[in-house]
Amino acid sequence: MMNWEQLLRAGRSDLKKRTASSPEQYRSEFERDYDRIIFSAPFRNLQDKTQVFPLPELDFVHTRLTHSLEVSSVGRSLGKSAGKYLLQKYPELESKGITSSDIGAIVAAAALTHDIGNPPFGHSGEDAISDFFKFHPCGQMWKPHLHEEEWADMISFEGNAQGFRMLLEKDNGLQLSFATLAAFTKYPRPAKIEKKDKNRRSQKKYGFFADQIGQYHNLAKLLGIPASGKDTWYRHPLAFLVEAADDICYSIIDLEDGCTLGLVQLEEVVTLLAEIIGDRFNEEKLNSLNSKSQKLAILRAMAIGRLIEESVDCFKKYEEQMLSGEFDSALTDMIDSAHxxxxxxxxxxxxIYRSQPVLEKEAAGFQVLEGLLEVFSKALYHKYYDSDRFSGQDRSILRLLPEEFRTDKEALMPYLLLRNLVDFISGMTDKYALSLYRKVKGISLPGA
Known part of the structure; x- marks a missing residue:
């Protein structure tokens, strides 16, 4: 049985040395998490990564960055509201210096990073990376050099696991608190496990790569999160709130974007969101607003507010079952507005998701990411495993890779070599990936 005092344990570490940092007087550990994320390079890169629609010239369509900020805002509201309930139910938490704002800050920080591991071109980018290793000859040739669990990582790229890896990367300077890192990890398992339980939401995807099982094990031990099986763990209860914040935002805001772009009629949006808003919906007041954007804004705000209330009520109802690991469903599947x-x-x-611009973006993403992986992985393979075929072209291509490919001896292991390559490509923005693809394929020249 988990307990909140241990789950909300302050301190941060690299999960290897277990060295916690000293607290500051004017910021809690969890507020520091939020600030570190905001100023980090991986978070800034989200401004040029697709959410759903191809990055347009118009400002109203969301990028991964604006989506992440909105999810974090909703997460903070969920966390603070749930925190007030927890402090009333467990008064000993207050004696330990824990506030509802601390719990809100944990959920806000974890929600802020929830998409930080996503590659260019949205979720189609994840499929493109996976398909390269599943089907492309230049991806398949690495299979004999990897262990089974390592190959499972390559053929099923997962943005959540990539995010966990990035949050622990020392060069990013994040070193988040224990609680925030655990709340971020919605799927506490590796890609390959003995048996996946389809009834457990936390096992729907995976949350860390094969070489980081030990680090998550240390994290779970520190916070008192029990294992649910071999190499699988129960969720940190606040991860349910992080997931709910994301579910609420992409449901409502993708719909808003679709209406703004003319893919969905305003009348359809009004009907759906009025059903969520319920008795608070005022058709007369809505019709008094002049523009479609004003109407969408008020509908969005009221619908999100109602979904936050319902999700917190659901959290309260199942909180004890979360602590025991018995509850393992999405909160938004259990609330009154789930239908x-x-x-x-x-x-x-x-x-929306099958509209022409979205499908065109996905098709382009497959071509770009496959092309980049082909060029770089083939050059690496020739250099380290087939030197007779290592060409001048390969040599030039490898000079475009980050410095760690030339200096990190550990990276010469085949799995870590590929892991670093995927780090490089998945960390690209949409525009940079497209630009580099054109250059390495000879479609355009630098400065042209």
Whole structure:
């Protein structure tokens, strides 16, 4: 049985040395997490990564950065509200210096990073990286050099696991607190496990790569998170709030973007969101607003507010079962408005996610990422495993890679070599990936 005092343990570490940092008087550990993320390079890169629609000239369509900020804002509200309940139920937490704002800060920081490991071109980028190793000859030739669990990582790229890796990367300067890192990890398992339990939401995807199982094991031990099986753990309860914040935002805000772009009719949006808002919906007041953007803004705000209330109520209801590991579902699947969110999901799939601009972006993403992986992975393979075929072209290509490929002896191991290559490519912005692809394929020249 988990307990909140241990789950909210302050301190931060690299999970190897276990050296906690000293607290500051004017910022809590968890507020420092938020600030470190905001100023980090991986977070800034999200401003040029696709959320759903190709990055447009118009400002109203969301990028990964604006989406992450909105998810974090919703997460803070969820965390603070849930925190007030927890402090009332467990008064000993207050004696340990824990406040509802601390709990809000943990959820806000974890939510801020929830997409930090996503590659260029949205979720199609994840599929493109996986498919390269599954199907492309230049990806397949690495298979004999990897262990089974390492190969499982390569053929099923997962942005959540990439995010966990990035948050622990020393060069990023993040070194987040224990609680924030655990709240971030919605899927506490590696890619390859003995048996996946389809009834457990936390096992739907995976949350860390094969070489980081030991680090998550240390994190779980520090926070008192029990294992649910071999190399699988229960979720940190605050991870349910991080997930709910993301579910709420992409459901409502993708719908808003789709309406703004003319893919969904305003009348459809009003009908759906009015069902969530319930008695608070005032059609007369809505009709008094002049512009579509004003109407969408008020509908969005009221719908998100209602979904936050319902999600917190659901958290309160199942909180003890979260501590025991018995509860393992998405909060937004359990709330009163779940049936409306399901309607929104079906509409979004048909009219937004399968729209022409989105499909064109996905098709381009497959070509760009496959092309980059082909060029770089082939050059690396020739250099280290087939030197007779290492060409001048390969040599020139490898000079475009980051410095660690030339200086880090550990990276010469095949799995870590590929891990660093995927770090490089998945960390690119959409525009940089497209630009580099054109150059290495000879489609355009530098300065042209």
């Amino acid at each position: 409306v969110l399901e309607k929104i999901s079906r509409l979004s799939i048909n009219k």
